[in-house]
Amino acid sequence: MASKRVVKSSVDWIEMSKRVPTVQKSNFIAFKAKSDGYIRKVAVNPEEPPKIDWSYYKANAANKAIVEQFEKQYNNTKIPYPSDKGAYAKIEEEEKVQMSNVREFIKNSNERIKKYEKDLEIIRNYTPYEEMTEEEFAYAHPELALDSLNKPTNFPHTPEVQPDAEDLEFFRKRGFFAKGPDRYFP
């Protein structure tokens, strides 16, 4: 990557900002600010420094020997492009991990979507409730239909009037739920 010289932003910030959830908006803004700072720093200096006119200096300088020395040295030096010291490698590692997570999430999410669509089909193929009898309803929604054998409830079958632990205790003390013949109706 060192040979590729980055000059201006090639990332689609608008697209990215659309996908950021509102909870992480501030993080995104900070990140963008940082990136913009880097771009600004790059723009301060030109890509290549301007050329030096050696003939002018040779004609007008006091000490021609120095000029010639400078010329030789200047033309021979080459500033090395700085190395990233493993930053790219780290980023790629992280990227691999994160993108594999994303792929997994998408896979699971698609499975969930399939399940929901199956459920939708089932719902849309029920007979209309107005034509159902109690039995048919129990076939369709077993957890919602009344079931006096397994899950008995008191009329009017709302959760507010079902007995809780206090009520049961009240009745237990007075001899209801006792094994054997009824206390009040022997």
Added chain:
Amino acid sequence: MLSRLSFKTGVTFFRQDRLPLLRYQPSASLEMYRIEKNKIVKEVSVDDITKVAATEVTDLVPRPSPFDSPLRDHVNFPKPVRLERPSPTRMAMFPEEWFKFLYPKMGVTGPYTLGIGLILLLVNKEIYLIDDFEFRHTVAFYLWIYVFVKTPLGKLLQNFFLDNLESEQFRKFRLYNEEVRLEAIKHEKEEQWRQEGKQLLFDAKKENVGLQLEAMYRNNSMDLYQQVKRRLDYQVEVAKIDSRIKGQFMVNWVNEKVKESISKMSEKDNLKQCIANLNTLAAKA
């Protein structure tokens, strides 16, 4: 068993099958839901009678009921439909079916003649005895029925009791179930779209590293250029100053020499010469 709050008028002869009662009369309304580990968890509040009290939407298992199988004979054993409003009646009491039944043979007035004739027969033959109690009670009975069925007051009461139509409840129940799942699908797709944007983030990170390196490189090369240029400019300046000083020195030296040469000659001779010149000039002018 009829629904608890609906008031049915009119006499009908159809078998009214029991409407299925929900286990818990739904008393919750949807406000928001969230997805937690493959389940939809709904948060419910207390006022809407059409939504389910359970907070989890579980997997649906299609259990085909034997009542719907294709082998069922729908002609001889049709599925009875529960009426929500009373079937049409005449005079608030007598069903239309009787009038239709007698129309081919007796026309439009047939059932009325039958009715009146029957009543007259029974009264005349003293099979049904009327005294003032009977008369008063039959009239009152019929008037009350008329009030509750045909007058606006009666229609108000009917609407009041039929507001909570159970068909509407069930329609909303079905819609609620569908809505939950449709919303879930929509949100899943949106979330997928968002997660795909992570790639952009990593591209941006790499780009930042590149930008920083570029900035360093440019800084360094500009630095070198400026240092070298400074030193060369210094040399040029030195040369300029040198030549300027030399020039000034030359000028001063020349001036001095000229002054010296002037002072070597005698001042008087110079003066005399100057006066003579002036005289000649004055003579001419």
